[in-house]
Amino acid sequence: MTVSKTAEKTSEKPADAAKGRKDAAEPQSEALQLGELSEQLGYVLKRAQLKVFENFLRCMASLQLTPAQFSVLLLVEKNPGRNQTEIASTLGILRPNFVAMLDNLESRDLCARIRSTNDRRSHILVLTDKGKAVLARAKKLVATKHEARLNDLLGQANREALIAMLAKIANEF
Amino acid sequence: MTVSKTAEKTSEKPADAAKGRKDAAEPQSEALQLGELSEQLGYVLKRAQLKVFENFLRCMASLQLTPAQFSVLLLVEKNPGRNQTEIASTLGILRPNFVAMLDNLESRDLCARIRSTNDRRSHILVLTDKGKAVLARAKKLVATKHEARLNDLLGQANREALIAMLAKIANEF
DNA sequence: GATAATTGTTATGGACCATATCAAATATCG
DNA sequence: CGATATTTGATATGGTCCATAACAATTATC
Numbered sequence: 001m002t003v004s005k006t007a008e009k010t011s012e013k014p015a016d017a018a019k020g021r022k023d024a025a026e027p028q029s030e031a032l033q034l035g036e037l038s039e040q041l042g043y044v045l046k047r048a049q050l051k052v053f054e055n056f057l058r059c060m061a062s063l064q065l066t067p068a069q070f071s072v073l074l075l076v077e078k079n080p081g082r083n084q085t086e087i088a089s090t091l092g093i094l095r096p097n098f099v100a101m102l103d104n105l106e107s108r109d110l111c112a113r114i115r116s117t118n119d120r121r122s123h124i125l126v127l128t129d130k131g132k133a134v135l136a137r138a139k140k141l142v143a144t145k146h147e148a149r150l151n152d153l154l155g156q157a158n159r160e161a162l163i164a165m166l167a168k169i170a171n172e173f
Numbered sequence: 174m175t176v177s178k179t180a181e182k183t184s185e186k187p188a189d190a191a192k193g194r195k196d197a198a199e200p201q202s203e204a205l206q207l208g209e210l211s212e213q214l215g216y217v218l219k220r221a222q223l224k225v226f227e228n229f230l231r232c233m234a235s236l237q238l239t240p241a242q243f244s245v246l247l248l249v250e251k252n253p254g255r256n257q258t259e260i261a262s263t264l265g266i267l268r269p270n271f272v273a274m275l276d277n278l279e280s281r282d283l284c285a286r287i288r289s290t291n292d293r294r295s296h297i298l299v300l301t302d303k304g305k306a307v308l309a310r311a312k313k314l315v316a317t318k319h320e321a322r323l324n325d326l327l328g329q330a331n332r333e334a335l336i337a338m339l340a341k342i343a344n345e346f
Numbered sequence: 347g348a349t350a351a352t353t354g355t356t357a358t359g360g361a362c363c364a365t366a367t368c369a370a371a372t373a374t375c376g
Numbered sequence: 377c378g379a380t381a382t383t384t385g386a387t388a389t390g391g392t393c394c395a396t397a398a399c400a401a402t403t404a405t406c
Contacts, residue, residue, distance in 0.1 A: 032263045035251035042229050042240045044336055045222045047343035052215050055346055067215045078208035090205045121353040121402045162338050163217055165327055170220035294371045294384040
């Protein structure tokens, strides 16, 4: 425990209205008070998630991978031979919405749909050689540029504690 | 040998494919391996955020308030006399998208737009009496049914540490 | 063999987010 | 002062993500 307290920054988008000031006659428009908002779990969770996704996209700009696409590649690599329904449902993606996603990945030759011989309804998913190579590069980028940033910000122990708590919320809330 | 039969239900959303099994002839389709996914910050953050919002909506079902609407009411209460641009930008909401949101809250008589006498372009935002009453009830619901659940799950100290870390990420990542 | 269930897919609508643009009001500056 | 630029709330619009219904092909069930 003992995590460094929050800082009153209000640097970027949130909480930033008053701009330049020259002749300060009176305290005209001041910064707004966040109040209880900064203690609301949902509020701070959502803001953190947006920042993390934003940073993820920057780190992956060279590979053009979104967080969702990255998660698909990771899961297919870890579980080769599964069909679309299994992969999608594991990620919480509805089957209809998974089609366009796969169309995209397949058109970029990152993964492939293969008709199953056992059940000719289903499409087995596998990574292509290019897909494996891209995923390997993606992993390095994520580790060195993305996840590493958490260590710089929170420290190794806090980082692990944070992930564990979030996983607990995701699974048991 | 390879994949034979698919799972029978695929009921839940996350990481849940194989359910009940009775006559276990062979280890047919098993649960998928999450692998490195469960350590990915963005993945676990997003999943936690979805769960928290989902629970928030359940807790607020009687008041019909979304997380975004709740945050607006909180901010307007804490900062009375501000205009739309200031409230919206503080919450990271773009001005065009804030209009419909206010139309909704105003139509429910929770807040009101008042033409400013100083600057007749801007609309000063205030909570109505009903808005104040609803917000007070919302706060109680959030505290007793929503935030309290975090304490049950993580404990008071961990809860505060989590909020602090998320705030730090939101502000400094 | 008739019926039900599953898989991938399409179509569609809603919620959320982002940009361009506008009229009214105000600020700025020659 | 008056011309121009800026600000505010608003509209229109498009994109992305999410959710449901429905369909053809295939398989399971009885």
